[in-house]
Amino acid sequence: xxxxxxxxxxxxxxxxxxxxxxxxxxxxxxxxxxxxxxxxxxxxxxxxxxxxxxxxxxxxxxxxxxxxxxxxxxxxxxxxxxxxxxxxxxxxxxxxxxxxxxxxxxxxxxxxxxxxxx
Amino acid sequence: xxxxxxxxxxxxxxxxxxxxxxxxxxxxxxxxxxxxxxxxxxxxxxxxxxxxxxxxxxxxxxxxxxxxxxxxxxxxxxxxxxxxxxxxxxxxxxxxxxxxxxxxxxxxxx
Numbered sequence: 001x002x003x004x005x006x007x008x009x010x011x012x013x014x015x016x017x018x019x020x021x022x023x024x025x026x027x028x029x030x031x032x033x034x035x036x037x038x039x040x041x042x043x044x045x046x047x048x049x050x051x052x053x054x055x056x057x058x059x060x061x062x063x064x065x066x067x068x069x070x071x072x073x074x075x076x077x078x079x080x081x082x083x084x085x086x087x088x089x090x091x092x093x094x095x096x097x098x099x100x101x102x103x104x105x106x107x108x109x110x111x112x113x114x115x116x117x118x
Numbered sequence: 119x120x121x122x123x124x125x126x127x128x129x130x131x132x133x134x135x136x137x138x139x140x141x142x143x144x145x146x147x148x149x150x151x152x153x154x155x156x157x158x159x160x161x162x163x164x165x166x167x168x169x170x171x172x173x174x175x176x177x178x179x180x181x182x183x184x185x186x187x188x189x190x191x192x193x194x195x196x197x198x199x200x201x202x203x204x205x206x207x208x209x210x211x212x213x214x215x216x217x218x219x220x221x222x223x224x225x226x227x228x
Contacts, residue, residue, distance in 0.1 A: 004161075034215065043205075044162065044218040093161050095216070105152065105209045107216050109161035 003027055004096050006110035013084055014118055021079045021113045023094030029074035030096035034107070035067070038091040050077045084117040091115075122206045127223040130200075136193040138222050140206030143187040149210045151182060153191050155202040156221075162205065165191065196226045 003026040013019050023033055031052050036044040048058045048069050056069035066088075068080040077096075081088055092113045098106040123141040130136040142151060152167040166173055166180045168189070173180045179192040193200055205221040 006161075032213075036218075043203075043220050044156075046215060046217060049215060091159070095161075104167070105150070105211070105214055105216070107164075109154075109163070111161045112159070114159070 002108045004108045004110040006113050010114045012116045018082045023077045025075045025096040028098045032097045033077040034095045036093040086117045089117045124222045129225050130196045136196040138191040141188045149208045151189050152207045154205045157202045201226045
């Protein structure tokens with residue numbers, strides 16, 4: 001159990017276009033999902049926290065108008081990279097938190113989406 | 119939140135135990151130690167977590183010092199598939215964000 005999927009796994013797009021990445025929790029409900037970005041040979045950087053039915057909370061330095069996040073249901077969050085440029089090329093990873101009712105932080109990660117902007 | 123310090127890289131011979139250290143000297147009493155790993159080009163994978171007692175599961179063992187200022191993740195019989203970046207993270211509650219540091223890049227050598 002506790003599987004998180006991402007779609008697509010890889011995407012190549014032209015500069016100036018927008019790209020949507022989906023994150024789904026397959027067998028549990030996630031009131032909170034997170035989006036991370038990872039550049040080569042670097043650690044994961046948290047971009048934003050997505051709460052079902054409300055606006056996402058962005059980390060400092062992350063442009064909310066560039067990285068649109070929608071968390072329309074308890075199992076789906078989407079990240080749209082608008083007007084993508086080559087510097088947006090990165091590995092995007094989502095995670096979903098399962099509410100455990102206790103102190104344990106049950107956060108499960110997706111397999112990642114490799115975005116290449118030409 | 120408490121921060122952690124890990125060595126940037128380690129090597130381990132295949133079949134031997136891999137012992138990955140983590141310092142978290144400013145950890146507070148209600149903060150847990152979590153370990154994740156990330157195999158190249160994959161999403162992070164949860165390994166184990168603990169508060170103050172040593173823990174063991176099918177993947178690894180976690181040894182936390184009595185003063186809780188450091189811990190060690192032990193992979194008892196490392197295989198080539200254990201080559202990954204290992205992250206030690208301190209988390210207070212179930213609602214904390216998971217913030218990754220640089221981690222330790224473990225290379226298991228044949």
